[in-house]
Amino acid sequence: SQQGEEDPQALSIQEGENATMNCSYKTSINNLQWYRQNSGRGLVHLILIRSNEREKHSGRLRVTLDTSKKSSSLLITASRAADTASYFCATANSGTYKYIFGTGTRLKVLA
Amino acid sequence: NAGVTQTPKFQVLKTGQSMTLQCAQDMNHEYMSWYRQDPGMGLRLIHYSVGAGITDQGEVPNGYNVSRSTTEDFPLRLLSAAPSQTSVYFCASRGFGTGDSGNTIYFGEGSWLTVV
Numbered sequence: 001s002q003q004g005e006e007d008p009q010a011l012s013i014q015e016g017e018n019a020t021m022n023c024s025y026k027t028s029i030n031n032l033q034w035y036r037q038n039s040g041r042g043l044v045h046l047i048l049i050r051s052n053e054r055e056k057h058s059g060r061l062r063v064t065l066d067t068s069k070k071s072s073s074l075l076i077t078a079s080r081a082a083d084t085a086s087y088f089c090a091t092a093n094s095g096t097y098k099y100i101f102g103t104g105t106r107l108k109v110l111a
Numbered sequence: 112n113a114g115v116t117q118t119p120k121f122q123v124l125k126t127g128q129s130m131t132l133q134c135a136q137d138m139n140h141e142y143m144s145w146y147r148q149d150p151g152m153g154l155r156l157i158h159y160s161v162g163a164g165i166t167d168q169g170e171v172p173n174g175y176n177v178s179r180s181t182t183e184d185f186p187l188r189l190l191s192a193a194p195s196q197t198s199v200y201f202c203a204s205r206g207f208g209t210g211d212s213g214n215t216i217y218f219g220e221g222s223w224l225t226v227v
Contacts, residue, residue: 031214042115042201042218043154048211088153090216097142097161098169099203099216103153 006089006102014110019076021105023089024069030094032065032072037086037104046074046087051094081111113137117202117219124192124226132187132222134202140217142205143185144169145177147198148221154201160185192226199223 006023013019025032031050035043049056049065049072056063062075076083086104118133136143144159146169156169160179174196176188185204189196202219 033214033216035216040221042220043203043216044218045215048214098156098159098167099144100156100170101146101154103151 006087006105008105009103010106010108012108012110013079015079015081017079019079019083019107019109021074021087021107023072023074023102025072025089025091026070027091028094029067029091031091032063033090034061034063034072034074035088035090035101037088039085043088043101076107079107079109081109083107084109115202115204115217115219117200117222119222120220121223122225124189124224126192126194126226128192130189130192132189132200132202132224134185134187134219135183136185136202136204136217137183138204138206138217139182140204140206141182142207143179144203144216145175145185145187146201146203147171147196148201149198157187157200189224194226197224197226 033048034046036046037043047058047063049063060077065072086106088101088104090099090101092099115136141162145157146154148154155171157175158177160166163179166177200222203216205216
């Protein structure tokens with residue numbers, strides 16, 4: 001079964017609005033990563049948050065991690081049409097390199 | 112610096128045929144892996160390797176073989192293709208360094224496989 005599950009499965013917003021997507025996972029982790037996939041392309045790393053961090057920022061991205069709830073959220077502020085893509089979280093059980101990806105959130109930003 | 116290179120980009124196979132998807136990385140990464148991506152299923156881990164001569168199974172290994180004779184290459188072999196193996200396949204790699212960049216997974220551009 002999937003280690004990470006994102007929700008919502010799909011999200012459609014207007015340009016300039018904020019987009020929030022969530023990820024839940026099942027076991028202890030060292031870090032959680034978010035990736036972006038444009039249609040027909042490979043995944044690209046966005047941001048990593050370690051298990052001892054609660055919040056992290058990178059440009060218009062803000063990631064939070066709640067290890068007690070085994071969940072993370074990715075916030076994209078002031079979204080642009082170019083942010084249209086699928087977003088995935090990835091985790092590996094502590095002590096392993098078996099990286100498992102969630103089912104992803106498909107974000108559509110309308111111009 | 113080419114990163115992770117996959118070939119072929121597109122392939123059509125007949126049921127029962129075998130083939131090898133090639134993956135090469137030039138970043139001297141110890142960790143390499145193969146995923147398949149199906150609509151609504153996200154990415155599922157097929158096999159992975161933490162170094163030359165070391166491989167292990169992922170979530171969906173049946174019907175696939177891998178080997179890791181060099182650090183650079185990690186080919187994925189389909190032994191007897193089935194229509195259920197129609198998918199997009201992604202190869203990925205990462206190093207074992209510290210810091211965020213050391214944990215980043217780099218992906219190839221994907222191989223589209225259709226089994227008829």
